[in-house]
Amino acid sequence: MNWSGPTFTDSGGFQVMSLGSGFKKVIDMKSVDTSGPDDAVAPGKERLAHIDDDGVWFKSHLNGDRHRFSPEISMRVQHRIGADIMFAFDELTTLQNSRGY
Numbered sequence: 001m002n003w004s005g006p007t008f009t010d011s012g013g014f015q016v017m018s019l020g021s022g023f024k025k026v027i028d029m030k031s032v033d034t035s036g037p038d039d040a041v042a043p044g045k046e047r048l049a050h051i052d053d054d055g056v057w058f059k060s061h062l063n064g065d066r067h068r069f070s071p072e073i074s075m076r077v078q079h080r081i082g083a084d085i086m087f088a089f090d091e092l093t094t095l096q097n098s099r100g101y
Contacts, residue, residue, distance in 0.1 A: 006084040006085060007081070007082060007083045007084050007085070008083065008084070008085045008086075008087075009078040009081055009083035009085075009086050009087065010087050011071070011074045011075075011078070011086075011087045011088050011089045012069065012074060012089070013087075013088075013089040015049075016049060016051060016056045016069070016089065046059075048061060054070055055068060055069050055070030055071065055073070056068075056069050056070075057069075071088050071089045074088065074089060075088060
């Protein structure tokens with residue numbers, strides 16, 4: 001990169017939420033109850049991410065290949081890049097969530 005300053009990398013947590021089970025939460029940031037089924041998908045599009053307890057499966061929109069990401073894989077990739085400050089998976093919250101959430 002030809003950069004001598006600190007390097008920050010992001011986990012991709014927002015992408016996980018916006019492409020996966022948090023899709024409805026991203027669309028409706030005022031929603032208070034996001035615990036129900038999340039079936040919202042843009043018309044004519046398929047969901048490109050599926051989240052489970054251990055991580056997320058992404059489906060490539062280019063060729064349909066599946067890619068697995070977990071917090072551990074995300075941190076490993078960021079370490080390989082040589083980041084000085086790395087961020088683990090985070091969760092997109094709404095304005096309705098308290099600080100304690």
